[in-house]
Amino acid sequence: MALCVDASVAVAAHLPHPCGPAARQLLAEALVAEERLVAPPLLFAETTSVLRRHVHMRAIEHEDATAALDELFALPWSIVQEPAVYLRALDLARRLGHGRAYDVQYLAVAEMENCPVVTLDRGLHESAQALGIASRLIT
Amino acid sequence: MNGPEGMITVQEAARRLNRSIEQVRRYLRAGKLRGRRIGQQWFIDEASLRIPPLRYQTGPSREGKLREAAAVMEKRKISKAEIEALFKRIDRRVEALRRRLGGDVRTDIVEMLREDREAH
Numbered sequence: 313m314a315l316c317v318d319a320s321v322a323v324a325a326h327l328p329h330p331c332g333p334a335a336r337q338l339l340a341e342a343l344v345a346e347e348r349l350v351a352p353p354l355l356f357a358e359t360t361s362v363l364r365r366h367v368h369m370r371a372i373e374h375e376d377a378t379a380a381l382d383e384l385f386a387l388p389w390s391i392v393q394e395p396a397v398y399l400r401a402l403d404l405a406r407r408l409g410h411g412r413a414y415d416v417q418y419l420a421v422a423e424m425e426n427c428p429v430v431t432l433d434r435g436l437h438e439s440a441q442a443l444g445i446a447s448r449l450i451t
Numbered sequence: 452m453n454g455p456e457g458m459i460t461v462q463e464a465a466r467r468l469n470r471s472i473e474q475v476r477r478y479l480r481a482g483k484l485r486g487r488r489i490g491q492q493w494f495i496d497e498a499s500l501r502i503p504p505l506r507y508q509t510g511p512s513r514e515g516k517l518r519e520a521a522a523v524m525e526k527r528k529i530s531k532a533e534i535e536a537l538f539k540r541i542d543r544r545v546e547a548l549r550r551r552l553g554g555d556v557r558t559d560i561v562e563m564l565r566e567d568r569e570a571h
Binding site: 329 | 487496498529531534538540542544546548549555558564567568569
């Protein structure tokens, strides 16, 4: 079994954020239950960018972002990087009528791994539901 | 039995790869091929035959330092003690940051992601 984690959860888990404790608990419980944390490669790019934006707006220091990213990489992520992810994302975006194919990459991985996706993003959560993909929304 | 679009039977995958059916099943179990079970039958994602899948995992090395991403096919085991230690470390750092900031960050992470995606 696996849990597909999007960047919103990854960032919240590594910063003082109202959803942080729930995000960390979910990740820890999944790993203790020997579930894999899966994601598309986009996870690291998006997490890095959002952490950088926190630094740029002076919400945190550069060293805080570095430490958060270090700890993110310390977790045993299974990054699914293969053409099928992007082909599936393209198809899911078409089915949802989305003009872009970023967040659907998480849905593609969740579908391929036959596992739920976890997110803070209500829009992604609703997209997953519309596609019949299990989803957990952290609020 | 015909599979969904883009999916082929295990037998067909074995033929194309010039491998035995059992070998294809082993590839499936190892995650080297992607597949989906429909009813009683497994189907292979055709795209996973064309280009070898690349998976990499992150995590602490034996020295406890950040491990560089490396192509691995097998599932990495992490002990419960390691997991607890990792999350204790994260909790400590986040709590220290919270104290320094005087509370949680007041940012909308979801909106930031949305802006990033729209900017590309």
